[in-house]
Amino acid sequence: MYFLCSRIIQSVATVCIITAFSFAQGEIDYEKKVLYRNELTGSFGIHTNGIGIGMRYADHVYRLKKTVYEAQLMTIHHPKEIKLSSPTGRMVYGKLNNIYAFSLSLGNHNEKYSKLDKGSVAISFVYDAGLSLAIEKPVYYYIKYPAVIERFNTSNHTKYGKAPFVYGLNELQYIPGILAKSCLQFEFSKTDSYVRSLEFGMQIHAYMRKLQIMYSDENTWVYPMLFINYRLGKVLKQ
Numbered sequence: 001m002y003f004l005c006s007r008i009i010q011s012v013a014t015v016c017i018i019t020a021f022s023f024a025q026g027e028i029d030y031e032k033k034v035l036y037r038n039e040l041t042g043s044f045g046i047h048t049n050g051i052g053i054g055m056r057y058a059d060h061v062y063r064l065k066k067t068v069y070e071a072q073l074m075t076i077h078h079p080k081e082i083k084l085s086s087p088t089g090r091m092v093y094g095k096l097n098n099i100y101a102f103s104l105s106l107g108n109h110n111e112k113y114s115k116l117d118k119g120s121v122a123i124s125f126v127y128d129a130g131l132s133l134a135i136e137k138p139v140y141y142y143i144k145y146p147a148v149i150e151r152f153n154t155s156n157h158t159k160y161g162k163a164p165f166v167y168g169l170n171e172l173q174y175i176p177g178i179l180a181k182s183c184l185q186f187e188f189s190k191t192d193s194y195v196r197s198l199e200f201g202m203q204i205h206a207y208m209r210k211l212q213i214m215y216s217d218e219n220t221w222v223y224p225m226l227f228i229n230y231r232l233g234k235v236l237k238q
Helices: 002-022
Strands: 037-047 050-062 065-076 097-113 122-138 140-144 148-151 173-187 194-207 222-237
Touching: 037 065, 037 194, 050 222, 065 122, 097 173, 122 194, 173 222
Parallel strands: none
Antiparallel strands: 037 050, 037 222, 050 065, 065 097, 097 122, 122 173, 140 148, 173 194, 194 222
């Protein structure tokens, strides 16, 4: 899964970069520009350890620079997770916890190439850092269906498959950490009132202890990730 996502992200990023430069010149855009603008956008995307959604507010500072405030919620999977079929549906053998990470970050948005022509692409560099909170939600399994439900261990072997999601909600564990993130943003909206863009970048999350995802010694406390985000939002005029 890790290598497949990495290849997809790298391939799509290459195509978009080539396309952006190919359409750098085009029809003249006569729409009145909003030069000093704030932005409120939402995003969803994939990364090499899962999926994520986010919300970002970009506050204009000076010319082509903005300060960004971002909140993000994402899943974190172990690279060696393999889904198997079971009588109760798909399951990951040996999984101890589902991991969800909520983060708040602060950073900068620097526009390097502006949209001068209609249909062209603006290219920006965005980087931020902040705090991340990982949430471990235990995974339970049917050992004897439907009466016996337990967490995974090497003696029960999860004979019947994964139990409903509600099991383990009263046993959540919270692990604080930090994150750093950077990306290239390609903004291609056809109007100056809205934002539509693709982002390609990398981020790293580090926590105070190992995240207990699998019944294994290969769990870790640091997670580097490549990601692709689609971002959609509105320009807030100053």
